[in-house]
Amino acid sequence: MSEAVTTQAAGATIGDSEFDRDTAVTERAPGVYDTELSAGWTIINAVNGGYLLAVLGRALAHALPHPDPFTISAHYLTASRPGPAVVRTEVARTGRTLSTGQASLFQYDEDGREVERIRVLxxxxxxxxxxxxxxxxxxxxxxxxxxxxxxPQDGPAPVPGSSAITDRLMLKLDPATLGWALGSPSGKGEMRAWFGLADGRDHDPLSLLLAVDALPPTAFELGVKGWVPTVELTVHVRCRPAPGPLRVSTTTRNFAGGFLEEDAEVWDSADRLVAQSRQLARVKLG
Amino acid sequence: MSEAVTTQAAGATIGDSEFDRDTAVTERAPGVYDTELSAGWTIINAVNGGYLLAVLGRALAHALPHPDPFTISAHYLTASRPGPAVVRTEVARTGRTLSTGQASLFQYDEDGREVERIRVLxxxxxxxxxxxxxxxxxxxxxxxxxxxxxxPQDGPAPVPGSSAITDRLMLKLDPATLGWALGSPSGKGEMRAWFGLADGRDHDPLSLLLAVDALPPTAFELGVKGWVPTVELTVHVRCRPAPGPLRVSTTTRNFAGGFLEEDAEVWDSADRLVAQSRQLARVKLG
Structure with a gap:
């Protein structure tokens, strides 16, 4: 793995990086956190769902007595936009080895009223x-x-639709799952990539929440051209990731009735399966 | 499939069956439902997690404007017991095609105080x-x-540890995944079975919530002897199941650090993949 590791930029560290600054939360009152959703993690105009989950995950890490998300389930209610937001947390149960909590992310409508974007258990x-x-x-x-x-950086747009988030990620897709970008999707519903943060920050449990939702939708390899918004995303974090880039593999096996599931596996440089996720997404044909 | 269908007992129907009576909820106040957890769905002394999810799912089907659980995520907080319980629901968002809600199931401690058992989004x-x-x-x-x-009914205990729930299920395990019951687990982390309700009731989305958590733990085929309590269970219901028995397949790919995931696929008699689930469970060695 040493070759791969050295291709990453150096500099940023866990706790001192773009990702950490853009997911920072400030406690305003007990269990209530202010945050600012960055425009740096958008695809077209949508704020990435994994980035949003990391913001909520950070607030819960502060609100709960245990530090790491073992399993986190998010239901996406309305579309988030860059700008101010508030996270309200609630502790459901604290135990010796596990604790359970809930969090909601709110933004504001034109009249300044709170609108709920995401709810998480x-x-x-x-x-x-x-x-x-x-x-x-x-x-x-x-x-x-x-x-x-x-x-996205390689050549004249082999991966179309680049957006702000591509500047912040080190994303290198397996050519075998890039048919969609060249007009000939494989039909297989699989995507595989090397994944890191562009500033060289290593991974921690919070950036794994980003990793599971950062690849292009597997639906692209099924020939779908359109928007595939997440309805629900659940992530299991199983191990603190070793330094170095991750390998992320995503698959879809059940595209039917206008919905599909997408499973992700995240492997670290020590060959540990550090995270697994599944989401239900809606297919909105373009 | 006609052979298989005719091996089921006849009589009970969706809406008039043991499962429907034992998951019934009565609205006491807006969004608040009384229920009685039946001792009929226990394994050893534990109330089955899929049965509990069906009770919560039924309350949410009443509280929300849409009838069917597309995706339901449950975090299990404390062990439920047969007896009275209350389900408190809250509507998070209602839309044209989807609505999102939350529910908690509570029971009572010795002093009559509510203790939360399960929280669901x-x-x-x-x-x-x-x-x-x-x-x-x-x-x-x-x-x-x-x-x-x-x-469980076949011969002198090929499936040990039978409990009340086995009388209510039509569960027929693939012999290839029964090694654990004969003292020689396959080591593969797979379980497959035909699944129905013993009284012949056909399936609906609520009984699919039971189906995903009704097989013996895949951990048994990994040689684990002990208790494998569910921490979190998320189910996607993708299609109303056709009449007749279901085929359920469960797999575990990541048993590490004292936890494992278990994925279930549920297929109906028309060869549709009607439900998918994943749970995170804790392995407590016996």
Whole structure:
């Protein structure tokens, strides 16, 4: 993995990076947090759902007695926009090894009234307190070396529709899952990529919440051209990721009735399956 | 499929069956529902998590303007017991095609105080209003005909630990995933079964919430002997199931750090993938 690691830019660290600054929350009152949604994590005009989940995840990490999201379920209610927002948290239960809480992100309408954007239920624990037994049966995705993969920066728009978020990500897609960008989708509903943050920040549980929702929709490889907004996204974080880039693999197996599921697996540089997610998304044909 | 269908007992119907009576809720005040958790859906002394989810799902179907759970995420806080319970619901957002709500199930401690058992976020819609396009890439599980599969009723305890719930289910396990019951688990983390209700009631979206959590834990096929309590369970219901028994397949790919995920797929007699679920469970070795 050392080759791959050295291709990342150096500099930013966990706690001192664009991602940390753009997901920062400030407690205004007990359990109530002010935040500013950055325009830097948008695709077209939509704020990325994984970035939003990381903001909520950070507020819950402060509100709950345990530091890490073990499982976090988000239902997306209305479309978020860059700008001020408030996160209201509530503790449901605190236990010795796990605690459960709830959080909602609100923005403001023209009359200054709060509009709820996302509601989240999450159970937190301490990843560092887990036993280190690993009996993972899944295998890391087969993906070519990073220098044989392609991102938005490579050449004249092999990945169309680039947006602000592409400047903040190190995203290198497996050419085998890039057919959609060249007009010939594979029909397979699979996407694979190397994933990092452009400023070289390593990963932590919060950036894993971003990683699961940062690839182009698998629906593109099914020939869908349109918008695939997330209805619900649940992420399991299973291990603190090792330094270095991640490999993310996404699949869709059930595209029917105008909806589809999308599963993501996130593998770290030590070949650990560090996060799994599933979302239900709606297919809005363009 | 006609052979399989005719092996089910006849009589009960959707709306008039044990499952319907045992998941019934009575509105006491706007959005607040009384219910009685039945001892009939317990395994050892634990109330089945899918049955509990169906009770919450029924309350939300009443509280929300849409009838069917499209995606429902449950976080399990404390262990439920048979007996009285109250479900408190809250509407988060209502839209034209989807609405989102929240529900909590409470029971009472020795002093009569409410103790929260489960908290749920769910987005509901109308399955009958969906377009009928199906581009499902997944294939139904390969499972032998029902008469070659085994349930708790077959012979001298091929499936140990039978409990009240086994009398209410028609559960026939694929012999290839029954090694654990014979002392030689496959090591594969897979379980497959035919699934129905013992009184012959056909399936609806609420009984699919039961179906995803009714098989023995896949962990048994990994050689785990112990308790595998659910931390969080999310179910996507994708289609109203056709009459007749279901095929349920469950898999575990990431058993590590004392936790595992378990994915379920539920197929109906018309070969439609009608529900998908994923849960995070904790492994408590016996």
């Amino acid at each position: 999450a159970t937190y624990g301490d990843l560092d307190a887990l036993p280190d037994d690993v009996r993972t049966a899944a295998k890391p995705p087969a993906i070519p070396p990073m220098e044989q993969c392609f991102g | 769910a987005t509901y819609g109308d399955l009958d209003a969906l377009p009928d396009d199906v581009r499902t890439a997944a294939k139904p599980p390969a499972i032998p005909p029902m008469e070659q599969c085994f349930g």
